Amino acid sequence: MAKTYKGEAIEIGFEMNRCIHARNCFLKLPQVFDPAKRPWVSPDAAPAEEIAAMIRTCPSGALTFRRLQSQADETAPGINRAAVLENGPNAFHGNLVVGGERLTRATMCRCGQTKNPPFCDYSHVEAKFAATGEPAATGKDAPGDDAGEVLEIIGHENGPLEARGSLEITSGTGHRLHRGTRAFLCRCGQSRNKPFCDGSHKTAGFEVPQS
Structure with a gap:
């Protein structure tokens, strides 16, 4: 609250x-x-x-x-974006829906240690999580920049974070890594293909509720 x-x-x-x-x-x-x-x-x-x-x-x-004295409240940007932060979370900015809540900004855990899933709670610092914010581009550039489209973010039980809707994924410095309408992002901290899920949560015994 x-x-x-x-x-x-x-x-x-x-x-x-x-x-x-x-x-x-x-x-x-x-x-x-x-x-x-x-x-x-x-x-x-x-x-x-x-x-x-x-x-x-x-x-x-x-x-x-x-x-309180005007109508200039916050609005979502034209293109939904997820920035991969160095040694930290994925920072989303867009027309987001997370657990039924409408948001414009949210940082999502990718270290697997948060006590407030799917959101980052700064646990990556204590856990000394290390993951680059400048991973290689996937080479996939499917249409995904439809202005104003809703991006639903779903945390699957014991599994990855699914981004469902038009999304551009960038490095922390803004270089495009991937664009499309569906992405599965690692949130166990174990993937060898960060920021994307590669199924490592299964062998790692990762446990997290649906969110």
Whole structure:
């Protein structure tokens, strides 16, 4: 359940168990987001548009916003994207549906250690997960950039994460790796073909509920 901080022009939501501590908020707007203070969010300490622009850069979607004096709420980008982060999760940005919930940003675990599946909870750091954010391109470039199409993300029981819908998968620096309408992504941390599933979850005895 997200905690909310309401100001005069903007309401900020924060869901702690989805935060991956990217620190975009503090580094860009420390007067608004300061973990050393209580409350740590001050929604009136900067113009609402600056706050909204910063929140749009939060990769995990832990921070959200609602404009109170205009209709300029967050919208999904034209093309659904999953960026493979170095030694970390897959960062999705698009018209997402996860467990029936509509989202625009979410980071999905690929180390197999999260306690909040299918979302990343920063467990990859403690687990010392190592996986490149610059894997080789698959060479597959099927149509997959239909603007506005819904991307459903399904965590299969004891198995991979399925992305069903138009999707472009990129490296952490933005190079295209794959484009299509269906992808199975490793979330056990054991695949030899990361970020894609190669069936290693079966031999690894990976256990995770449907999500």
